[in-house]
Amino acid sequence: MKILLVTRGSQGDIYPYLTIAAALVKRGHKVILNLPQIFEKEAQAYQLDYVLQDFDDIQGMVSKAGDKDEGAKPYLKWMRDVIDAQFKQLVPLLKEHDVLIATNSEFAAASVADYCGKPFIRTAFAPFIPGRRIPPPIFPYPKPHPVFTPRLIWKLLNIGNNYMTQKTINKNRVQLGLKPLKNCGYYSTERAFNYMLYSRYLGNTDSDWKYKWDIGGYCFNDALHYDADAYQELLDFIQREQRPVIFFTLGSCSAKESDAFCRRLINVCRQLSFRLIIGSGWSGTGKSLENEKDIFLLTHTIPHSLIFPHCDAVMHHGGSGTTHSVARSGKPQIIMPLIIDQPYWAYRVQQLELGPKCIKIGKVSDKALKEKVNDLVTNPVYRKNATKVAGQMRDEHSVDNFCDFIESMADKI
Incomplete structure (x- = not known):
């Protein structure tokens, strides 16, 4: 198979994909890895074929994430710029591949898969699937709450997700001749097969998840070069x-x-x-x-x-x-x-x-x-x-x- 892997984030997001890419190549598959520019040396060390992401300020965004004075505006602009860049870069890449595999933070991925008519596997390092029992992992208070139930919080998160991404995603979908989406928040989860890249012994799953999903464990990278x-x-x-x-x-x-x-x-x-x-x-x-x-x-x-x-x-x-x-x-x-x-x-x-x-x-x-x-x-x-x-x-x-x-x-x- 010809496989396109797309990921961004910090080391914990990139290193598992390096491991996965190397394992797939060893099995005889043709793999292209799309990753942030700051991880180019790691991709070279694994002798992987890769394409660097066009828009890439992930290190700056992550390093500012704990600073409350920054607010949400820089992240919001960054996210929308990333979505635009992904449509431009990933469409021609995916046309040459059989399947798209991307992390749950790649908001353009499902629409790119739609346009190219290719299967899409959405990975997540925590239970990022809407359900009745587990609140969104990005919610700061993961304990059960009598009023703010998981279903309600997922609905609220969906509203926020649509506010942040829907206008940008639909602008690009229309340019590609695709129908605009009425609900971008849940679309990727519905469109994809969701594969949980975390341990069932450490994280949990929701028996009420109605989407296609499986869980296989966190893919550790123990082969990094070091001093x-x-x-x-x-x-x-x-x-x-x-x-x-x-x-x-x-x-x-x-x-x-x-x-x-x-x-x-x-x-x-x-x-x-x-x-x-x-x-x-x-x-x-x-x-x-x-x-x-x-x-x-x-x-x-x-x-x-x-x-x-x-x-x-x-x-x-x-x-x-x-x-x-x-x-x-x-x-x-x-x-x-x-x-x-x-x-x-x-x-x-x-x-x-x-x-x-x-x-x-x-x-x-x-x-x-x-x-x-x-x-x-x-x-x-x-x-x-x-x-x-x-x-x-x-x-x-x-x-x-x-x-x-x-x-x-x-x-x-």
């Missing part, structure tokens, strides 16, 4: 003493309070006689603290699979990729959610008792922070549950699951 010297320095730090080590990162996100939070976390770790690794990420979290005692500032990209097994616990932003990586390592975790699906994963970690209730990075008191960090590292319940989930996830064979499913589409082409 061996930087990794050895990290191991030397970890193995230097027997005291517990915590890994802290905000991944691709930033927050105004991040540096202040790092200082507070350092003080807490010293009081508890813990050591701390700070994963700097895109936004440079903790860079001003690199000379602090008992702290290791990680500025290089090293696969989580090589780091987390050596740590005693992980504190992070709650991206799907990081949440799954910690869970697979069998380590307790606590999440400090900032944007998108991070509150959902924070709630799942709490529900599964893989770690304490989430931390609000700008609101938690020093006393509460100390209690949570100590509980995270010392509570045997978290370790026991994390070990169980890790064993389940390691048996999922997620990449093979997805590749098998893609190949099953051959009968429909």
Whole structure:
């Protein structure tokens, strides 16, 4: 088959697609990967055929996501510009391929598949399917609510989605000779086969989902190239003493309070006689603290699979990729959610008792922070549950699951 893969976002969105593309090529398929410009080196390292996205400011958008002063206007303009660029770029690409596979954030994908008359597989790293039981993963309060039921929240989200995208999508559909859509919010879910790229043992599914869907697990990328010297320095730090080590990162996100939070976390770790690794990420979290005692500032990209097994616990932003990586390592975790699906994963970690209730990075008191960090590292319940989930996830064979499913589409082409 000739397969077109389209994804954008941070490392947790791109790295699984690199793994999937490489596996499909190994199976003998012709694959083109459409990805953000900042990940070109990674695509080259995998020796993949790729096309860089025409409109690409994803790093800037993600790094600003935790800054409330930015508001929604920059994101709204960015999204509409992306939709226009996708119609222009993806139509000629898909005409040369048999099937389109794209993440749920690619709002033009369903209409592009319509115009080209090709099958469309929509992937998601959280339960982004409207239903009765699970609220939208981007909803900041994922707990059950007597008034704001999941169905109501999905309807409200649909209204917002239509406001953000419908005018731009329909403008492009009309230009292509397609009928305008009355409801863009649900159209991609209805048009596509929805494949959940997260673990059934970590996320959940809704038995009332009426759309076509399957779930196969998060496709980990353990083959990333990394700086061996930087990794050895990290191991030397970890193995230097027997005291517990915590890994802290905000991944691709930033927050105004991040540096202040790092200082507070350092003080807490010293009081508890813990050591701390700070994963700097895109936004440079903790860079001003690199000379602090008992702290290791990680500025290089090293696969989580090589780091987390050596740590005693992980504190992070709650991206799907990081949440799954910690869970697979069998380590307790606590999440400090900032944007998108991070509150959902924070709630799942709490529900599964893989770690304490989430931390609000700008609101938690020093006393509460100390209690949570100590509980995270010392509570045997978290370790026991994390070990169980890790064993389940390691048996999922997620990449093979997805590749098998893609190949099953051959009968429909």
